[in-house]
Amino acid sequence: MRCAIMSFAHVHAEGYLHNLRANPAVEFIGFADEDADRGRHFAGQTGARWFPTYGALIAEKPDGVIICSENAHHRALAEMAAAAGIHVLSEKPLATTPEDAQAMVQACERAGVTLMTAFPMRFSAPTIEAKKVLDSGALGTVYGCNTTNQGQLPRLHSAYPRDWFTDPTLAGGGAATDHTVHVADLLRWYFQSEVTEVYAELNHIFYQEPGVNVETGGLVMLTFANGAFASIDCSWSRPPHYPTWGGLTMELVGEGGLVIVDPFRQVMSIYAQGAARPAWSYWGSNANQAMVDEFVAAVQEQRAPAVTGHDGLKAVEIVAAVYRSAAAHQPVTLPLS
Amino acid sequence: MLRVGIVGAGFMGAYHTAGWSKTPVELVGFHSLNQGQIDQLIAQYGGRTFATLDALLDAVDVVDICTPTHLHYEMVLQAAAKGKHIVCEKPLARTAEQGEALVAACRQAGVTLLVAHVVRFFPEYAQAKAIVERGEIGRVGVVRLKRVSFQPKRPEDNWFLDVAKSGGMILDLMIHDLDYARWVAGEVESVFAKSVRSARPGAPGDYALAILRHRDGALSHVEGGWAYPPPMFRTSLEIAGDGGLIEHPAGSSTALSVHLMAREEGGAPDIAVPRSPLLEDPYVVEIKHFYEVLAHGVTPRVSAEDGLAALKLALAAIESTQTGQPVSL
Numbered sequence: 001m002r003c004a005i006m007s008f009a010h011v012h013a014e015g016y017l018h019n020l021r022a023n024p025a026v027e028f029i030g031f032a033d034e035d036a037d038r039g040r041h042f043a044g045q046t047g048a049r050w051f052p053t054y055g056a057l058i059a060e061k062p063d064g065v066i067i068c069s070e071n072a073h074h075r076a077l078a079e080m081a082a083a084a085g086i087h088v089l090s091e092k093p094l095a096t097t098p099e100d101a102q103a104m105v106q107a108c109e110r111a112g113v114t115l116m117t118a119f120p121m122r123f124s125a126p127t128i129e130a131k132k133v134l135d136s137g138a139l140g141t142v143y144g145c146n147t148t149n150q151g152q153l154p155r156l157h158s159a160y161p162r163d164w165f166t167d168p169t170l171a172g173g174g175a176a177t178d179h180t181v182h183v184a185d186l187l188r189w190y191f192q193s194e195v196t197e198v199y200a201e202l203n204h205i206f207y208q209e210p211g212v213n214v215e216t217g218g219l220v221m222l223t224f225a226n227g228a229f230a231s232i233d234c235s236w237s238r239p240p241h242y243p244t245w246g247g248l249t250m251e252l253v254g255e256g257g258l259v260i261v262d263p264f265r266q267v268m269s270i271y272a273q274g275a276a277r278p279a280w281s282y283w284g285s286n287a288n289q290a291m292v293d294e295f296v297a298a299v300q301e302q303r304a305p306a307v308t309g310h311d312g313l314k315a316v317e318i319v320a321a322v323y324r325s326a327a328a329h330q331p332v333t334l335p336l337s
Numbered sequence: 338m339l340r341v342g343i344v345g346a347g348f349m350g351a352y353h354t355a356g357w358s359k360t361p362v363e364l365v366g367f368h369s370l371n372q373g374q375i376d377q378l379i380a381q382y383g384g385r386t387f388a389t390l391d392a393l394l395d396a397v398d399v400v401d402i403c404t405p406t407h408l409h410y411e412m413v414l415q416a417a418a419k420g421k422h423i424v425c426e427k428p429l430a431r432t433a434e435q436g437e438a439l440v441a442a443c444r445q446a447g448v449t450l451l452v453a454h455v456v457r458f459f460p461e462y463a464q465a466k467a468i469v470e471r472g473e474i475g476r477v478g479v480v481r482l483k484r485v486s487f488q489p490k491r492p493e494d495n496w497f498l499d500v501a502k503s504g505g506m507i508l509d510l511m512i513h514d515l516d517y518a519r520w521v522a523g524e525v526e527s528v529f530a531k532s533v534r535s536a537r538p539g540a541p542g543d544y545a546l547a548i549l550r551h552r553d554g555a556l557s558h559v560e561g562g563w564a565y566p567p568p569m570f571r572t573s574l575e576i577a578g579d580g581g582l583i584e585h586p587a588g589s590s591t592a593l594s595v596h597l598m599a600r601e602e603g604g605a606p607d608i609a610v611p612r613s614p615l616l617e618d619p620y621v622v623e624i625k626h627f628y629e630v631l632a633h634g635v636t637p638r639v640s641a642e643d644g645l646a647a648l649k650l651a652l653a654a655i656e657s658t659q660t661g662q663p664v665s666l
Contacts, residue, residue: 141537143533143536143544144544144546146558148481197661199548199663201550203479203556205477205555205578206578207579217577219548219558221529221546221548229531229546231548231560233479233558237478238577238582239580239581239582253542253544253564255541258564258566258569329663330663331529331661331662
């Protein structure tokens with residue numbers, strides 16, 4: 001399967017490039033980026049072929065692409081790929097509005113190509129084992145979930161300047177856009193139930209610095225059709241000197257007791273001489289690789305991927321409800337009217 | 338010498354008595370419906386039994402009320418009417434109106450009313466507050482607090498589970514962290530909460546999550562529950578500021594673990610209390626501080642007004658779980 005990456009705007013692009021190269025069924029043909037400086041930079045860093053326009057890449061007729069553009073551009077690139085009959089794995093959030101996400105789903109359906117949303121946490125070994133515990137019925141009825149997906153300011157994760165994460169037009173928002181969707185998707189998967197109500201409070205106290213024009217702190221409360229409620233702390237509340245980028249945790253409390261899921265806890269602490277600060281070194285399994293492998297397998301086997309465009313759309317609807325709720329300080333019901 | 342009497346000789350009464358025994362007061366005695374419990378405390382700490390609250394009040398300068406929540410109102414009023422200083426277990430009262438009336442009555446009577454929000458005296462919580470006060474983590478953005486244990490048991494009269502008496506888990510347990518959130522991040526503008534009590538009225542456990550918006554923009558997330566398998570009890574504390582972060586995850590400070598070859602099932606205690614080996618128990622620190630307030634006029638770490646505000650916060654959280662709407666304060 002011939003694969004490529006559309007845009008290196010997102011900090012995950014380097015990782016996905018590595019994942020594509022590591023998949024024996026994939027012939028990685030390169031990446032397109034219309035930002036010439038960024039294109040040249042990452043071509044030099046990765047040794048990958050750089051296409052200066054998306055058209056030039058499409059002309060090479062890849063079978064599948066991973067879209068790593070700014071969130072607001074996912075739709076245009078997905079539509080371009082779908083029109084050319086190319087399968088799509090899109091970085092999350094699928095889009096910055098439910099309308100755009102819906103258009104992506106429809107474009108790919110119409111073209112008969114796969115649309116997968118990049119929710120790697122579905123491929124994390126600890127979250128998969130937790131799903132098995134829930135499916136076994138051991139926890140019984142789930143009462144509520146206390147979850148976090150906290151992080152640093154995303155641009156701190158990239159040596160190359162990627163400031164668009166804090167531009168409301170290109171990113172769609174800040175911490176709530178970036179860090180609500182993973183947990184929301186996991187819980188939809190765990191419960192096989194949709195979110196019916198969203199309440200959110202957002203603030204901007206962390207990272208009050210030039211170019212950061214979005215919320216950096218947020219607490220979200222979801223209510224599911226099955227009666228369970230779940231809070232998500234989506235804040236970029238980890239300081240620059242934190243030993244890792246952030247994390248994702250879920251504590252599920254139910255009739256049968258407690259399940260704690262802490263997939264990024266598989267770390268050891270490193271106190272290296274010469275390092276400015278202690279660091280946590282992750283040794284757990286590579287969920288991103290498993291996710292890219294699933295995209296490739298789903299396309300090759302002509303079946304739906306484990307995480308679909310529809311899943312991405314549902315998460316985008318939840319994010320839209322988060323902003324609506326936070327603006328009104330009132331709970332908002334889903335589906336949105 | 339300050340004369341102190343204890344009302345209610347149960348679980349909390351025993352903790353407070355142990356605290357008073359470390360202060361230079363005269364422990365005059367006890368009033369309780371449970372003579373067996375009084376006898377145990379007298380054997381250990383001295384003092385005598387008072388058949389009525391009135392009789393005890395006549396013999397003391399300070400009364401420490403450790404009775405079930407629904408009894409606080411009448412007892413505090415009675416003590417204030419006799420001009421006695423009062424230490425009262427949290428929550429201050431069962432309703433906001435009662436709480437208001439108690440604060441007013443004590444002010445009018447010129448007596449000190451101290452509400453025993455003991456979490457402010459736990460060393461990790463006190464230290465985190467001090468770190469915030471010193472500005473070490475900058476302006477507070479998001480506070481996260483956890484306090485979940487198992488359902489309290491009692492051999493008889495399990496008033497904890499009787500909402501009319503205790504107010505339920507939110508008023509009895511979650512109030513600790515609602516008080517702490519307000520202490521650390523300031524006055525609260527609104528509370529939104531979800532509870533299994535409202536979502537699934539028949540559920541055997543109790544569990545709730547609350548989101549607080551503070552006046553100066555900070556947010557707090559408070560988790561409380563009687564839902565864990567016994568004897569599990571977890572608390573945690575996190576305060577994120579624009580200049581740094583305080584992290585204290587559940588179980589991260591276990592200074593002593595004892596794992597013995599099984600002899601027989603020890604079982605869980607009736608009521609859970611978070612414990613870490615300390616030379617001075619937080620309840621003793623609390624009572625010693627109350628002694629300093631009463632004997633030497635030290636400013637109380639937790640005022641009557643703080644106790645009232647915590648009560649109102651907890652009641653607002655309960656109201657939100659029932660109406661499904663955020664409640665403004």
